[in-house]
Amino acid sequence: MKVYIKNINVWLQGLDNSLSLTSWANNELKLAEDFIIPKPQYYPKGQLRRLSPFSKIALHCLDIPAALSQNLPLIFASQHGDLAKTITLIKDAALGEDLSPTKFALSVHNATSGLFSIATNNTAATTTISAGANTFFEGLIEASMQCQQTNTQVIYSYCDLDVPEEYRQFEQEKPARCITMILSSKRENHNLAAIDIALNNAKADSENTSPxxxxxxxHFYSKNNQTIASGNYLISLDFKSCS
Amino acid sequence: MTDLKATLKSLIIETLDLEDISPEDIVDSEPLFGEGLGLDSIDALELGLAIKKTFDVKIEANSEKTKEHFYSINNLVLFIEQN
Known part of the structure; x- marks a missing residue:
C-alpha cells in the first residue's frame, strides 16, 4: 500500500521547524529537557484556557491550511491520550473528591479531535485510535486505508507525551512528540514523500529500539529510505518517485 | 461583603484559568454568563463545583433559582451569605 505525504507538521520536545528537526535527525542536535508549550494560533482566544499541554501541542501541529479549511476526515492516534489529565482525575476520585467537569469532559480519547472539529467547523468523519506501543503505525494504516478507500485526502495526527512519573514503571522516558500529515492516495506535484507500507511477515523487528x-x-528529516519495522508492518519513505 | 466579592472574583479567575482577566474587570452587577464576562455552561459546572467546595453551600442543579444565584457577583454574594 502506498500513500503520499502532501504536508507535514512535526513537534518534537519543542522542535518544530524543519531546520532544527533535520539537525536532530542527523544527530547534530540533542533534545532539550524542557520545552515551551505552543499555542495553536488559529484557535479561538477565549477557548485556549481550556486546553491542556497535550491538546495545545496536538492542535498546534494541526495548523496546516488544508487541515483547517478543507473539511477533511481526521484520524487521530495516541497511545496514552491526555494521561497527565487522567491521573489528576483518578487521584481526585480516589480521595472521594468531586471531579472537575471540564477536565472530565476533555479527558476522553477523542476530546482533542472534537476540539479541533469545533474550532474549524469540520464536519467530516473523525476516527480515534489507541493501539499500544504500535499506535503510530496502526493509526497510519487506518489513515492510509481511509485515504485509499475514499480517494480523498485525510489528516493523520499522532501525539503522545512522556508518561507521568506514576506510570514510569510501565514505560521508559520518551520525548513529547506530535506528527500531523495530510495524506493523499494520488501521486501529484509537490508531494513531499511516498509512504510504502507492507506486512512484516517475517516479524523482523527493527534492531532500533527507538519508538x-x-x-x-x-527518517523523514534525514531523507533516509531504509525500512522501519514495527509490529506487523514494514514502512519505508520514498523521496524520489513521489511527485 | 467586599472581601467575599474579592474572594469570589479571584476564585472565578483561578478556577476558570481566565489568564487575561483581572478582578477589576469583573463588574459586580454584570452577567457572568453569555454576555458580560462571556462564560458558558461548562464554566457554570466548574464554577458551581468550586463554590460548593470553597463555601460549603448546596447548589441545586436544575433549579431556576440557581440561574438567578449565578447571574452576577452580587447575586452570588447574596446566595452564599444566605446559606
Missing amino acids: AELSFIR
Missing part, C-alpha cells in the same frame, strides 16, 4: 514514530521523524 516507531521517532524513527519515522528521523
